[in-house]
Amino acid sequence: MAVEIVRSRTGLRDIVAGWRMQGLRVGVVPTMGALHDGHLSLVRAALADTDRVIVTLFVNPKQFNSAADLAAYPRTENEDAAKLEPLGAHVLYVPDGEQMYPPGFATTVSVEGVSEGLCGAHRPGHFDGVSTVVTKLLLQTAGDFAYFGEKDFQQLQLVRRLATDLDIPTQILGCPTIREEDGLALSSRNVQLSAAERAIAPALAQALFAAADRIANGAPVIEEIEKARTRIVAAGYAEVEYLELRGEDDLQPMTALDRNGRLLVAAKLGATRLIDNVPVAYPGD
Numbered sequence: 001m002a003v004e005i006v007r008s009r010t011g012l013r014d015i016v017a018g019w020r021m022q023g024l025r026v027g028v029v030p031t032m033g034a035l036h037d038g039h040l041s042l043v044r045a046a047l048a049d050t051d052r053v054i055v056t057l058f059v060n061p062k063q064f065n066s067a068a069d070l071a072a073y074p075r076t077e078n079e080d081a082a083k084l085e086p087l088g089a090h091v092l093y094v095p096d097g098e099q100m101y102p103p104g105f106a107t108t109v110s111v112e113g114v115s116e117g118l119c120g121a122h123r124p125g126h127f128d129g130v131s132t133v134v135t136k137l138l139l140q141t142a143g144d145f146a147y148f149g150e151k152d153f154q155q156l157q158l159v160r161r162l163a164t165d166l167d168i169p170t171q172i173l174g175c176p177t178i179r180e181e182d183g184l185a186l187s188s189r190n191v192q193l194s195a196a197e198r199a200i201a202p203a204l205a206q207a208l209f210a211a212a213d214r215i216a217n218g219a220p221v222i223e224e225i226e227k228a229r230t231r232i233v234a235a236g237y238a239e240v241e242y243l244e245l246r247g248e249d250d251l252q253p254m255t256a257l258d259r260n261g262r263l264l265v266a267a268k269l270g271a272t273r274l275i276d277n278v279p280v281a282y283p284g285d
Contacts, residue, residue: 003055003084003092009140012054012093016142024051028143028170030134033057034074034188035083038178042147043087045175054091054141055084058100063129074188093141100136109135111165114157114251118264119275122241130155131162138163138170146170151177151185153262153277157251177276179205185276192272203235204267204276212263212280221245221255225263232267241266241273245280257282 006012019026027046031039039055046053057080064070081092108128115127138146146163148156153174160172178186183205193201211228215221229240246253248260257280264277 003081003089005092007094019052026143027053028141028146029055030137032059033080034076035080036186038149038186041178042175043089046147053089054093055089056093056137058095060133063126065123108132111158111162114161118154134159138168143170145173147173150174189272197270200236207231208276208278212278215257216280237267237269239268
């Protein structure tokens with residue numbers, strides 16, 4: 001059965017209200033489109049947990065730091081709908097700019113703490129854009145559960161924080177990062193890589209996993225981070241924006257593994273910015 005494409009807030013609310021009258025549970029998968037197997041894994045998780053699933057597709061201008069990056073972001077609505085149909089997703093919600101940010105729109109949602117540092121330091125205003133649009137999507141879809149990938153781990157923690165702080169009843173669920181066979185984390189930005197860059201790209205995950213394994217086994221944190229940074233640049237990456245160990249629960253910086261952590265990285269390969277992260281288990285747990 002074809003996924004139903006809905007473009008208006010009122011149309012979506014009417015559909016969800018009908019589901020609620022039937023006592024159905026609703027899952028939501030927020031995306032910016034250009035769907036890949038990572039997104040589809042979130043849809044499958046939502047379908048397993050709930051009775052009805054909404055996938056949102058909105059390329060949010062408020063979370064881009066440059067007009068060129070926004071213009072370059074892939075827009076593939078027809079292909080995305082075709083990928084959702086065999087899975088059985090029920091609604092693809094595709095609002096336009098006026099549905100999300102109507103004339104006179106003047107509100108920004110800003111989350112302190114977890115938004116600071118990492119991508120927050122390198123992309124000013126990015127997380128304000130993310131938190132604003134996610135708040136709106138959670139309210140518009142009124143889902144019981146919303147599914148986010150762990151690849152964007154800082155974003156996941158930010159969404160959990162805002163849902164808690166703003167008393168949004170949707171439960172925020174994180175799902176594991178999906179990777180290519182060579183370890184590269186799936187991302188809509190991967191299509192921007194040239195063939196030569198794509199061959200280099202797995203070095204990011206390889207360095208990350210190796211450092212995480214050694215840190216978990218007692219190696220000094222700072223030393224292993226510097227080794228990983230050197231390895232990434234030697235592989236052909238132009239720049240490592242950040243490579244840090246942070247607390248898994250609060251994203252506070254860690255110089256020693258005294259609790260469960262996350263090793264997070266962002267690096268430039270040609271013109272493409274890639275991010276990744278892996279858990280680092282505290283051996284005392």
